[in-house]
Amino acid sequence: MLSLLGTLAKFAVIIVKNVRRNLLRTTFTSLGTMTLVLVVTLVWSVLSFIDDQTSEKANDLKVLITEKNKSPSRLPYAYVSSLKEGAARAPDDVRPVDYMTWVFYGGMLDPTKPSRENFIFLIGGEPEKIPTMMEELDQLGPADRARLDRAVQRMKEQRNACVIGPEQLKTMNKKVGERIKVSGLIFKGIDLEFEIIDTFPDAAKRYAQTSVMNIEYLLAALEEYKVTNKKPHPEGDAPVAFVVLRVKNRAELERLTAQIGDSPLYTAPAVRCESQGSAISSFLEAYKDIFWGMRWLLGPAVLFTLSLVIANAISISVRERRMEIALLKVLGFRPGHVMGLVLGEALLIGTLSGVFSAGGAYLLINKLAGGIPFPIAWFQRFFIPDQALWWGLAVGAGTAFVGCIFPALSARSVRVADVFSKIA
Amino acid sequence: MRHWLSGLCMLLALSSVARGEINIGDKGGITYSVSSSKTPQVVDDENEIVITADAKRLEIKFKAGRLVYDGKDCGTIKTGDRVAIEPDGKITVNDESRPVTGLVAAWRFFVKHWREFLYGSLAAALALMVLLSLIGKVPVSYNVRNLFVRWKTTVMTALAFTLVVALMTVMMAFVNGMYTLTESSGQLGNVMILSSGSNDEGFSNLAFDDVGNVEKMEGIQPYGNDKRLASKEVFVMGNQTIPVGPGQKPKRRFVQIRGIEDPVVAALVHALSLKPGGQWFSEAGVEEVSGDKASTQNLIQAVIGNGLAAEMGSDRAGGKPLTVGDTFPLADRTWKIAGVLDSSGSTFDSEIWVKRQIAGEQFGKPASYTSIVVRAAGEKEAIKLADKVKASKETALNALTEKQYYSNMAETSKQFLYAIVVVAMVMAAGGVFGVMNTMFAAISQRSKDIGVLRIMGYQRRQILISFLLESLVLALIGGLVGCAAGMLADGWTARSIISGGGGAKFVVLRLVVSKEILAAGLLLSLFMGMLGGFFPAISAMRLRALESLR
Numbered sequence: 001m002l003s004l005l006g007t008l009a010k011f012a013v014i015i016v017k018n019v020r021r022n023l024l025r026t027t028f029t030s031l032g033t034m035t036l037v038l039v040v041t042l043v044w045s046v047l048s049f050i051d052d053q054t055s056e057k058a059n060d061l062k063v064l065i066t067e068k069n070k071s072p073s074r075l076p077y078a079y080v081s082s083l084k085e086g087a088a089r090a091p092d093d094v095r096p097v098d099y100m101t102w103v104f105y106g107g108m109l110d111p112t113k114p115s116r117e118n119f120i121f122l123i124g125g126e127p128e129k130i131p132t133m134m135e136e137l138d139q140l141g142p143a144d145r146a147r148l149d150r151a152v153q154r155m156k157e158q159r160n161a162c163v164i165g166p167e168q169l170k171t172m173n174k175k176v177g178e179r180i181k182v183s184g185l186i187f188k189g190i191d192l193e194f195e196i197i198d199t200f201p202d203a204a205k206r207y208a209q210t211s212v213m214n215i216e217y218l219l220a221a222l223e224e225y226k227v228t229n230k231k232p233h234p235e236g237d238a239p240v241a242f243v244v245l246r247v248k249n250r251a252e253l254e255r256l257t258a259q260i261g262d263s264p265l266y267t268a269p270a271v272r273c274e275s276q277g278s279a280i281s282s283f284l285e286a287y288k289d290i291f292w293g294m295r296w297l298l299g300p301a302v303l304f305t306l307s308l309v310i311a312n313a314i315s316i317s318v319r320e321r322r323m324e325i326a327l328l329k330v331l332g333f334r335p336g337h338v339m340g341l342v343l344g345e346a347l348l349i350g351t352l353s354g355v356f357s358a359g360g361a362y363l364l365i366n367k368l369a370g371g372i373p374f375p376i377a378w379f380q381r382f383f384i385p386d387q388a389l390w391w392g393l394a395v396g397a398g399t400a401f402v403g404c405i406f407p408a409l410s411a412r413s414v415r416v417a418d419v420f421s422k423i424a
Numbered sequence: 425m426r427h428w429l430s431g432l433c434m435l436l437a438l439s440s441v442a443r444g445e446i447n448i449g450d451k452g453g454i455t456y457s458v459s460s461s462k463t464p465q466v467v468d469d470e471n472e473i474v475i476t477a478d479a480k481r482l483e484i485k486f487k488a489g490r491l492v493y494d495g496k497d498c499g500t501i502k503t504g505d506r507v508a509i510e511p512d513g514k515i516t517v518n519d520e521s522r523p524v525t526g527l528v529a530a531w532r533f534f535v536k537h538w539r540e541f542l543y544g545s546l547a548a549a550l551a552l553m554v555l556l557s558l559i560g561k562v563p564v565s566y567n568v569r570n571l572f573v574r575w576k577t578t579v580m581t582a583l584a585f586t587l588v589v590a591l592m593t594v595m596m597a598f599v600n601g602m603y604t605l606t607e608s609s610g611q612l613g614n615v616m617i618l619s620s621g622s623n624d625e626g627f628s629n630l631a632f633d634d635v636g637n638v639e640k641m642e643g644i645q646p647y648g649n650d651k652r653l654a655s656k657e658v659f660v661m662g663n664q665t666i667p668v669g670p671g672q673k674p675k676r677r678f679v680q681i682r683g684i685e686d687p688v689v690a691a692l693v694h695a696l697s698l699k700p701g702g703q704w705f706s707e708a709g710v711e712e713v714s715g716d717k718a719s720t721q722n723l724i725q726a727v728i729g730n731g732l733a734a735e736m737g738s739d740r741a742g743g744k745p746l747t748v749g750d751t752f753p754l755a756d757r758t759w760k761i762a763g764v765l766d767s768s769g770s771t772f773d774s775e776i777w778v779k780r781q782i783a784g785e786q787f788g789k790p791a792s793y794t795s796i797v798v799r800a801a802g803e804k805e806a807i808k809l810a811d812k813v814k815a816s817k818e819t820a821l822n823a824l825t826e827k828q829y830y831s832n833m834a835e836t837s838k839q840f841l842y843a844i845v846v847v848a849m850v851m852a853a854g855g856v857f858g859v860m861n862t863m864f865a866a867i868s869q870r871s872k873d874i875g876v877l878r879i880m881g882y883q884r885r886q887i888l889i890s891f892l893l894e895s896l897v898l899a900l901i902g903g904l905v906g907c908a909a910g911m912l913a914d915g916w917t918a919r920s921i922i923s924g925g926g927g928a929k930f931v932v933l934r935l936v937v938s939k940e941i942l943a944a945g946l947l948l949s950l951f952m953g954m955l956g957g958f959f960p961a962i963s964a965m966r967l968r969a970l971e972s973l974r
Binding site for chain 2: 024025028029031032033035036038039042043056068069070071072074106107108111183185186188234238269270272274277278281282283285286287288289290293297298301302304305306308309311312313315316319320374375376
């Protein structure tokens, strides 16, 4: 065992010395590897996030109830009371463990200036459901969660209170504590005045441009419109965008889908019941070709280029060291040992460069740059996931292995007699 | 893009004359600097920048061509003009005595003449190669022979160039396809009338009462004896369930439906026609299919965009595009295709056109339009008409030229363009390191050759030129093959979304590999070759003859 370790250590020393011998070439190979691993990391980060969003979970599933035939979906508020019970009629019917109603209220701060800075889009819902039913907010740290809970409490007590994401606040050039008057666009004629009571915590990065309000405020305004104008608001009969339910597992999801689908309560309009993953997947269908291109054209082409860069560097290195390899063989190194040395050299450069590149990207993009600004669908920024460190290692090592396998085989088959006969 | 850049230039020009306390900030990517005792409030979008400082208001409208300062109309300006405000409030436009800073002027010039720069740079790079081979005196055949001798390395290095260039070409073709789509979707003389505050037909809601007599406004082109070229439309989105195999996740697609009052007028306004064999839907918009009492049903007559017909056809066995007479399910009804729009290359390619009343009733807009598209005599008349509609006191409407509407839709294209530029640059950097590696190795292998060349009387600069040329030849070969490979993507179709102004449209676009994209690809390749070859060539130049022969 000890002798094996000793042999490995001896090989490791030779590999490190070989890598250090031509620092210029090692540096260029590493830099080439790092830049290309960076591209792969960026591309895979986007794809992995999308895959995660569209994958079907086995437990703790969210279910979206939307209008079946129309988009954007509009459901009557009267649907909510039965939908939040999962349209359960019999005692043994499935009941969701949690729910949230979503309405969208968008409008302009100054209706005469339709610009991005002037536009605000708010998600209306039951305030107490915000921390549990909106993605990732249940993962906030204790301090951030306490802050969010305080905001929720205030939204419950003060209907015109709203929470606006820090980036949206910056875009609008507003501060916490200010009041804004919004002229309704989706609900034309419903102009609401809000008090900005807080922003989303920095840790809730995906909510940097999101704003939330109490659904009761909008419903009350629609009711007031009806009284004042002696007719309901054109959008007032169906203000709800969708209802989100939470169920324990897939079996419950299937039972719930059947319950809602069979219910006579939802006919005009008819409703669609689907898992959140499936709904997001449908929304992203329009981007399918772009994701296909990223996954099957860009990613593989970069990996292939990376292998080429490494293959080139290692094959040059092997060609230059044919005499040295012959000498090693004279000294007793077997063909497998020589191959191991060449492979080890490439793997060392590839692995270290890959890990360094992915790790650097993780730190720079997540901690300093605040994500990759690539607005696609409703996702504004993408972050490098934790597993990217493994990608860096795997991509670096994998492409190094593929790139150096032929040069390593060529080194293995160097014939001592051929090399020395040429010298002679 | 150009408007933003012009805005930046204008504001920088403005700052160069501002005195007193200067406030500098950044808003929406535009850096501004205004003389003011308070922090200026800036609101900007693609067409307009409004700065309010010390209660004074500077409003720059690029498209409308109006400049308003301190509440006073200061006349017409156009994109690219330089506006300066003197401390005494005097306005000067394009005052040549106030030159903009070198960097800004250079950038403005570049944006204006980017095509000339692109072709000029490519021509210069190719001319440089010819010049180097002429003045270098080291025979080009020596370098080319060397490339053949170590052919494996040559192929691998050239392949790296090829991949980078081919990828960039495909990605740029996608963005170009998006731009082409948005550019070809709007008619120069068309004006889109939307509800007040809406910039997109998806958000617009024009109740019948709100429209008034807008279609009878002066400036709208007549059609026939008593009609005008005004198309009243309702634009809605439906969900269509896509058939999937057993055990697969349920799927659906979003389908854009445009309800129109008069298909003939709409076709004239949008300059679209039907493919041979098709016809517009009837006045009722439905077709009764007789059978026994139970099976008699009304099929909705629809005209479908060419791209959507192909996409929907992919659901069927065989995958052939839908055609006249085919039916498809949507919103619990059966729809029958009466005609296929010859709409390739426009956003209408991904739409279904039906009778307005049917679209409205099926999709929750029974008593409203989303837009009225009217035709003016030309581009200038369209701008005037849009201004007139907005200024009308009878109605509260928003209006913009159709060209402007679709130009706003290019927001997504910009985002993709930026992303592609970043990816291409990073990949190019990786390629440059690969080339450097190869060239340094080539020099190391041929140090004896270099020694012999030096002893034969070749000067250091000739050695430098020789190796630089070798790298450029590699890049040229790789780049040309990459461009050829990238050209294969021309005409590919891809689904995407174009968005801007708050709205979005699902589209099927066609990738367009243009001359500019090929030139940019080749230039990138030569740039990589130049950068990757330069430092190794310098190291070759510095080799001493005797030392290299040892």
